[in-house]
Amino acid sequence: MNFAQRAAELDEQIREDRHYLHRHAELSYEEHETTAYLVSRLKEFGIEVQTFPDYTGCIATVRGGKPGRTVMLRADIDALPIEEHSGVPFESEHPGVMHACGHDCHASMLLGAARMLQENREGLHGTVKLLFQAGEEAFYGARYYWDRGHLADVDAAMGMHVWPTVESGHLTVQDGYLMAGCDNFVLTVHGKAAHGSRPDEGCDAIVAASSIILNLQTVVSRINTPLNPLVVTIGSIRSGTQFNIISDTAVLEGTVRSYAPETKDVAENAIRRIVTETAAMYGCTAELDYDRIEPCVNNADTALNEIARGAARKLYGDDILRRTERATGSEDFSYLMEKIPSSLFVFLGCYDEENGCVYPVHNEKFKINEDILHIGAAQYAQFAWDYLEHHAGGVK
Numbered sequence: 001m002n003f004a005q006r007a008a009e010l011d012e013q014i015r016e017d018r019h020y021l022h023r024h025a026e027l028s029y030e031e032h033e034t035t036a037y038l039v040s041r042l043k044e045f046g047i048e049v050q051t052f053p054d055y056t057g058c059i060a061t062v063r064g065g066k067p068g069r070t071v072m073l074r075a076d077i078d079a080l081p082i083e084e085h086s087g088v089p090f091e092s093e094h095p096g097v098m099h100a101c102g103h104d105c106h107a108s109m110l111l112g113a114a115r116m117l118q119e120n121r122e123g124l125h126g127t128v129k130l131l132f133q134a135g136e137e138a139f140y141g142a143r144y145y146w147d148r149g150h151l152a153d154v155d156a157a158m159g160m161h162v163w164p165t166v167e168s169g170h171l172t173v174q175d176g177y178l179m180a181g182c183d184n185f186v187l188t189v190h191g192k193a194a195h196g197s198r199p200d201e202g203c204d205a206i207v208a209a210s211s212i213i214l215n216l217q218t219v220v221s222r223i224n225t226p227l228n229p230l231v232v233t234i235g236s237i238r239s240g241t242q243f244n245i246i247s248d249t250a251v252l253e254g255t256v257r258s259y260a261p262e263t264k265d266v267a268e269n270a271i272r273r274i275v276t277e278t279a280a281m282y283g284c285t286a287e288l289d290y291d292r293i294e295p296c297v298n299n300a301d302t303a304l305n306e307i308a309r310g311a312a313r314k315l316y317g318d319d320i321l322r323r324t325e326r327a328t329g330s331e332d333f334s335y336l337m338e339k340i341p342s343s344l345f346v347f348l349g350c351y352d353e354e355n356g357c358v359y360p361v362h363n364e365k366f367k368i369n370e371d372i373l374h375i376g377a378a379q380y381a382q383f384a385w386d387y388l389e390h391h392a393g394g395v396k
Helices: 003-009 011-023 032-044 103-119 143-147 205-223 261-281 302-316 333-339 370-390
Strands: 048-052 055-063 066-076 125-133 156-167 176-179 181-190 230-239 249-258 285-294 297-299 343-351
Touching (some): 003 103, 003 302, 003 370, 011 032, 011 103, 032 048, 032 055, 032 103, 032 125, 055 103, 055 143, 066 103, 066 370, 103 125, 156 333, 156 370, 181 205, 181 261, 205 249, 205 261, 230 261, 249 261, 297 302, 297 333, 302 343, 302 370, 333 343, 343 370
Parallel strands (some): 066 125, 066 156, 156 343
Antiparallel strands (some): 048 055, 055 125, 176 297, 181 249, 181 285, 230 249
């Protein structure tokens, strides 16, 4: 099967699917219209689809004509709470909601791959599950499908993301860490209120919080080894009710990004110590709610990565592959990667200066050159086909 040729033939339909999904962008866990559209398209292809009464998204299954393993392809489907200013003629019809992270691209590409695999199912050595995943932007979306056993039979998995640090139309399949893990925390500082004219009668939560913020900078600069990258960011502070009142409470929210698992331990332990001891210096106390939300995206299975690289070369030649620097953003697919060790994540480049596709994801002006969509669909399909063929007959 020539998936490159067939994907090019399906290009117009893949674009139309993307336009519909883009116009009807929906937030995490609210992707009801999106799910209904995906289900209807998959059923048009004659593909078995599983839906859930209490959850959005769906799982489609293409059953091959020959026995073999099960491989999963994943696309996320949710949008972001952003007012769109991309200028595309199919902008979101839902005010304040936009596909600013390319999930509409991923879903339309996976629809294209689903159609191609279904058309050639008799030659498939096994089963392909296609996960159209809800709630990626909410950090926890992937967990539902795994935790309830819907993916327990999966032997290997691949996710893909359009990516603005890679040249448009090229693929990145790198060994090792690709995206950072994400820990989030909420810190509440408790002090004692007083009149602003008598600060000695209170314990100022704002001052304590300010000192904590400054001291937390040393987690990266003086506590963590510079050999393992680490980011500690405070992004939100809420405190105070009146200009002349010593505040008794301050709430800070932040995020930690890292790659190596041991770095997560260093960061959390240091943050807990600094928060507690700094608050005590000012007569305050502090509560820290620390949540290790997402692990790293780590393409650790080098043999699987080589299958994906081989698929890309088979489709488009050696020049299709590019390298890029690791991203400090995080990705919900990492949860599935922990559960399914034979997994990888692929970037599909979308940076295109000539066509004004230069904005990062989560930006109100984010857009892509749609010439890349059929490439992503072909890569999804070719990888699944090649993985199953490679392991046909019990080959390890």
